[in-house]
Amino acid sequence: MSRPLEAVIRLDNLRHNYHVGRALAGGKALAVVKANAYGHGAVQCAAALPDADGFAVACIEEAIELRDAGVTQPILLLEGVFEASELELAERHKLWLVVHHEGQLAMIEAASPKTPYTIWLKMDSGMHRAGFAPSEYRAAHRRLAASGKVESITMMSHFARADEPASQATSEQIAVFQDTVEGLPGDISLANSAGLIAWPAARAGWGRAGIMLYGASPMPADSPAIDLKPVMQLKSKVFAVRELAEGEPIGYGASFHTPRPTRVGVVACGYADGYPRLASTGSPVAIDGVRTRIIGRVSMDMLTIDLTDLPEAGVGSGVELWGDTVSVNEVAAHAGTIAYELLCNVKRAAFSYR
Known part of the structure; x- marks a missing residue:
């Protein structure tokens, strides 16, 4: 695979x-x-x-x-x-x-x-x-x-x-x-x-x-909505799951500690793929259409997400980094940048056209 x-x-x-x-x-x-x-x-x-x-x-x-x-x-x-x-x-x-x-x-x-x-x-x-x-x-x-x-x-x-x-x-x-x-x-x-x-x-x-x-509006998030549809859906899958106790660190720098017993999904996407490193803990992702968040720092080739409240999710679950459920503008805001940069920086992904 x-x-x-x-x-x-x-x-x-x-x-x-x-x-x-x-x-x-x-x-x-x-x-x-x-x-x-x-x-x-x-x-x-x-x-x-x-x-x-x-x-x-x-x-x-x-x-x-x-x-x-x-x-x-x-x-x-x-x-x-x-x-x-x-x-x-x-x-x-x-x-x-x-x-x-x-x-x-x-x-x-x-x-x-x-x-x-x-x-x-x-x-x-x-x-x-x-x-x-x-x-x-x-x-x-x-x-x-x-x-x-x-x-x-x-x-x-x-x-x-x-x-x-x-x-x-x-x-x-x-x-x-x-x-x-x-x-x-x-x-x-x-x-x-x-x-x-x-x-x-x-x-x-x-x-x-x-x-x-x-499909990304350049206007502030509180501006009147305009009928635009996202063109790129950047998606990956969970390829590993960890069960961590409360208080455990996750990722480089131990920037995040689990506030409770936590199921952690590991996703094949990182900053070498163009996903912004600064979009770490709290940045939204969607698992099979349900929103959750990144926890810990984004690594070069992978990132970690919170699966605790998604008991049906596991290895093989689909992850939307941005697209229909998660706006690329939201991810950009978490990273302190703009959607233009994120879209231009996508690398190493397999592109398909529909």
Whole structure:
């Protein structure tokens, strides 16, 4: 028997979530499949979305992987090109390009494409990570339009705090963006997943469905519910059971002592598989659909769970690390991180697609 750790990817749920995002956007959305579709398998996820308006990836290598797999929809390079030599590849594979700094703009102006580029011109409306400052943006737009190398320009920006409903930062970014682009020709794209979910003023033009595509909301746990379905179910099995008396330590560092006589299940999953080490005692898991908790520290290849109140559970019982009963957001909160990181980090699991 092989190690029972499995990541089940439910492609029907992926399709459902994409359509939720596209409906929020008003009918036009990119499916963001960078970082191997947030750990879900970029080729498989893109193939499961034949009606997607387009895809977004971080870099040209990710885009070419999709093209080689037969994906024909538009693909946007969210980071643009890193050097001028990539422009020929981008043209050959009919890729859309983000332009977010002067060097990329100069590359476009100096290029000699056989067919004009589709450009997404990025503004730094307040995140201060990438993009032209508002004071520089209209000039960059004029230069692209005057270059003769560009078919269309979509004006875009990215939110820093859209997952914080009480913050005014997103409203301020929207206002900066709208004031700057007023009167400029071209489509727009503001809304990432949090923008689509929580900020109606950001939904015009192209939406960009990222984490919501995979069924995890970026919003705080007390936010209004949205109809998303988890795509990845990470599951394993109990492969050993221990009976411990009250007061016994469990695991590295003896960080947990049994408060009562305790049945302990040992599960084939650990931090080398991408399960977060910091999600230790108290982190939820589900045994055959019934919730219980991790006890003790997560080890490299295994973790221990409390079976005391689950007398029917034992060797061979199915364990959901996250998925339908246990949200990946819950596990992330116990680990002091975000669902994005957990999903991207899954390793050594057998992936299956349904």
